[in-house]
């Protein structure tokens with residue numbers, strides 16, 4: 153599943169030394185110094201996003217409802233291109249988005265297919281399919297041209313010094329790193345994976361905020377009160393210990409990621425030695441076998457999380473659950489996985505979500521628009537049936553073709569400035 157010959161990235165590399173070198177190079181851009189330097193990109197893009205979404209208002213001051221699935225993807229890409237490489241993709245305004253996202257959607261389906269049937273790709277069918285797609289799917293050709301110019305811009309911007317947190321990956325691929333890192337193909341693979349996957353995850357996390365808080369007014373009011381007590385509308389929100397230590401904000405982020413884990417699928421690991429056992433029945437795993445668990449299923453397991461379908465951030469606030477139940481929930485909550493192949497940017501994801509959630513609630517009120525009824529969820533729409541479990545009727549329904557979450561539309565949200 154690598155895009156170019158030898159185009160391994162931190163995520164796809166198997167060789168342990170190569171993985172260590174790639175991960176180390178990538179992580180060198182994810183330290184506090186880099187994050188602080190490039191953090192303004194997050195607010196810069198958020199301000200553009202909200203200005204665009206609220207420019208048309210109804211007489212009562214609320215915006216028309218916007219389809220957050222689409223807009224959050226545009227925001228995610230623009231933010232991660234700016235934060236990652238210091239370049240502008242401008243998808244909040246540019247019609248290029250109309251061929252970029254459909255092509256990426258097909259790509260995800262392709263990856264899902266190879267994940268299930270790796271032999272297809274090993275036989276070289278992957279390359280054939282890629283060539284055929286370029287011929288039969290006009291959007292794919294336009295995407296390929298756009299992608300090339302995106303990469304060229306990223307390289308040009310980061311050749312002599314970093315303009316974003318993924319700058320060290322570019323310098324490593326150009327042979328300028330002091331420690332072993334990427335070759336050119338690996339630089340391309342890493343650069344694309346880092347921007348595309350984190351953009352997607354960011355967009356999902358923001359859609360989850362709109363969806364779940366619109367369904368759960370008590371959580372909305374509690375988080376809004378906390379954040380509005382800390383910041384004034386229009387004030388720049390920065391990542392500092394005050395924001396990082398807000399317990400309820402972190403509880404909401406956790407609860408969104410529990411019900412809507414961006415990397416929802418099974419992340420397979422190969423068993424390397426004997427003596428490994430999994431599950432409550434301690435089933436022995438043979439060396440060479442792949443082992444994995446669905447993050448989606450784990451996050452909704454009623455044996456671990458009480459009322460698993462209910463959006464209940466309080467479960468993450470110390471003192472709400474008895475100690476043993478709280479400890480189990482914390483141990484089993486792994487949206488970023490654990491171990492040496494866990495997410496290399498989990499702290500960055502939490503930082504971006506914290507700034508975004510705080511900026512949103514301090515500066516805007518939001519609620520579902522009438523279009524929400526058409527997609528179901530919240531007591532109406534196609535396929536509606538009375539809920540059996542608490543929270544079942546308030547789910548954000550998504551699908552997954554690969555190991556990440558995806559869906560077509562929604563939530564549909566109206567916004568109103570708080571001042």
Ligand code: HEM
Pocket residue numbers: 162163164175178182346349350353354357413414415418419420487488489492493494495496497498500501
């Ligand atoms: C809510 C946001 C995010 C979630 C839920 C998430 C989740 C994950 C998960 C579950 C994995 C393991 C995948 C596997 O092994 O199959 C992973 C890997 C990875 N993630 Fe994230 N991620 C997020 C954001 C980010 C961000 C912002 C970055 C970069 C700044 C990033 C960089 C990476 C990298 C480089 C890997 C590969 C790590 C390795 O194999 O050593 N992720 N992520």
